Amino acid sequence: MTTATLPTRRDEAWRYADMDGLARLGVAALDQWKDITLAPGETRRHAMVVGSAAPELHRIRLTIGEGARAELFVTNAGGDYTRVEVEVRLAKGAHFEFGGVTIGGAGVTREFVTQVVHAEPEATSNQTVRAVHWAGATGNFLGEIKVARHAQKTDAAQDFKGLLLEAGASANAVPQLEIFADDVKCAHGATVGALDEAARFYMMARGLDPATAQRLLVQAFIGDAFVALEDEAERETLLDAALAALEGAKL
Amino acid sequence: MLIIDNLHASVGDKPILKGLSLTVPAGEVHAIMGPNGAGKSTLTNVLGGKPGYEVTAGSVTFRGQDLLALEPHERAAAGLFLGFQYPVEIPGVSNVQFLREALNAQRKARGEEPLSGGEFLKLAKDKAALLKMDMEMLKRQVNVGFSGGEKKRAEMVQMGILDPAFAVLDETDSGLDIDALRIVGAGINAIMRSPDKAVLLITHYQRLLDVVAPDKVSILAGGRIVETGGPELALRLEAEGYDAVMA
Numbered sequence: 001m002t003t004a005t006l007p008t009r010r011d012e013a014w015r016y017a018d019m020d021g022l023a024r025l026g027v028a029a030l031d032q033w034k035d036i037t038l039a040p041g042e043t044r045r046h047a048m049v050v051g052s053a054a055p056e057l058h059r060i061r062l063t064i065g066e067g068a069r070a071e072l073f074v075t076n077a078g079g080d081y082t083r084v085e086v087e088v089r090l091a092k093g094a095h096f097e098f099g100g101v102t103i104g105g106a107g108v109t110r111e112f113v114t115q116v117v118h119a120e121p122e123a124t125s126n127q128t129v130r131a132v133h134w135a136g137a138t139g140n141f142l143g144e145i146k147v148a149r150h151a152q153k154t155d156a157a158q159d160f161k162g163l164l165l166e167a168g169a170s171a172n173a174v175p176q177l178e179i180f181a182d183d184v185k186c187a188h189g190a191t192v193g194a195l196d197e198a199a200r201f202y203m204m205a206r207g208l209d210p211a212t213a214q215r216l217l218v219q220a221f222i223g224d225a226f227v228a229l230e231d232e233a234e235r236e237t238l239l240d241a242a243l244a245a246l247e248g249a250k251l
Numbered sequence: 252m253l254i255i256d257n258l259h260a261s262v263g264d265k266p267i268l269k270g271l272s273l274t275v276p277a278g279e280v281h282a283i284m285g286p287n288g289a290g291k292s293t294l295t296n297v298l299g300g301k302p303g304y305e306v307t308a309g310s311v312t313f314r315g316q317d318l319l320a321l322e323p324h325e326r327a328a329a330g331l332f333l334g335f336q337y338p339v340e341i342p343g344v345s346n347v348q349f350l351r352e353a354l355n356a357q358r359k360a361r362g363e364e365p366l367s368g369g370e371f372l373k374l375a376k377d378k379a380a381l382l383k384m385d386m387e388m389l390k391r392q393v394n395v396g397f398s399g400g401e402k403k404r405a406e407m408v409q410m411g412i413l414d415p416a417f418a419v420l421d422e423t424d425s426g427l428d429i430d431a432l433r434i435v436g437a438g439i440n441a442i443m444r445s446p447d448k449a450v451l452l453i454t455h456y457q458r459l460l461d462v463v464a465p466d467k468v469s470i471l472a473g474g475r476i477v478e479t480g481g482p483e484l485a486l487r488l489e490a491e492g493y494d495a496v497m498a
Contacts, residue, residue: 197302202339203349205299206413207327207357216352220343 016140016172018109021055021081033059040065047234049241051078058084064094071097073229075238076110077245085113090123098127099225103245105135115144118154125156130222134165134250144176154184162192163221166250210251252277252449258309260297267293269474278446283453285471286493291453295421299333328360330416334423338402341393349393378411382438399426407438419451424459436462457489
């Protein structure tokens with residue numbers, strides 16, 4: 001099946017997208033879904049760094065079997081429009097863990113779009129996204145959670161924090177919850193703020209130059225997204241890629 | 252060590268320091284006392300280079316350098332330590348990482364070799380022991396979940412590790428119980444009592460001065476130093492109050 005036309009910003013999931021970037025990607029990119037199925041009881045983890053000088057679209061479809069656990073961690077530091085979409089379907093007692101960071105400047109839009117379907121009872125999901133931007137850039141997290149009528153004891157959480165290093169950058173969080181069961185826990189939170197100037201001065205008063213102080217504070221801020229990533233080497237790879245993108249950021 | 256000459260400083264449009272002059276030579280512990288709103292914290296912040304404090308006249312010379320021309324981190328590398336009245340919490344950054352990066356940044360600025368992880372931990376352990384602080388606390392996030400007293404003790408551990416030539420301690424005694432006050436006072440003596448170091452000790456109370464005996468005491472009022480004397484001046488203040496002593 002081929003998608004005939006590009007979506008528009010009227011489509012909820014493309015509300016904050018960079019439509020010029022999408023046009024440069026072309027219609028064909030929309031059909032490239034990566035389908036992954038986890039067998040019952042299986043655990044699978046994937047950590048990836050996305051972003052290049054060209055626009056990128058990553059579409060992932062995860063089907064997580066009964067009692068299985070899928071973990072996905074992403075540093076999105078694209079130099080052009082970079083969008084990571086994840087569609088998840090959870091069977092009974094399954095878990096989905098997502099940690100994502102968008103980071104960068106240069107007026108670029110970087111975004112995560114997730115749709116997590118709790119199709120059966122007792123499944124859990126946890127999504128943590130951090131966005132760090134400057135120089136007119138935008139970071140988005142559009143997270144949809146759907147809980148089916150019989151998916152009792154669902155526990156779904158979504159947490160977004162944006163850190164804007166200068167005026168003109170932006171961060172958008174769009175949580176969308178569609179809940180048809182009555183015995184569920186769904187939590188979501190979103191905040192956007194600037195760097196803690198008191199902390200920055202404190203660090204400088206101890207001898208850290210402004211860039212190092214900023215790097216430490218950003219590292220602490222984005223660290224939340226990867227705390228659930230147990231493999232230390234993978235965690236460092238994702239953090240290093242994010243912090244490398246911070247070079248040259250506004251101080 | 253430190254020469255402040257006719258310093259005027261404002262916060263926003265409001266003048267706070269109005270011609271403050273003070274000289275602190277090496278080897279001296281100099282206490283500054285003064286009523287609320289006299290400009291004590293402003294003096295600390297101006298010396299540290301905190302954004303938002305504008306120097307409108309005067310000069311500060313620190314070890315022969317124009318202190319006011321330096322960025323806050325350059326002042327630290329030059330040997331200045333600021334003990335905060337309200338130490339800042341930094342979630343997600345451990346004391347160990349923070350202090351090792353800070354110390355090595357200072358060493359680098361002075362053209363010295365960085366300390367290795369092992370060397371740093373040994374140093375940190377020594378200084379934590381000096382302040383009777385559990386090393387486990389230093390592995391935790393900077394000041395997060397610390398009580399008021401623990402924060403002040405942690406400030407002194409930081410001072411011990413960074414080993415400055417000059418410390419400005421802004422109400423380091425506030426929030427301390429009697430035992431902690433003794434420990435912190437003894438820590439200040441151990442770290443800073445030296446012929447080539449000096450301390451500016453800003454306080455409201457005599458009790459810290461009982462432990463850290465000052466060589467000089469100055470009264471700061473209305474943005475200026477209005478009187479300087481020996482340790483007896485602090486005792487008089489404690490007994491009679493500012494109004495009587497300054498009258």
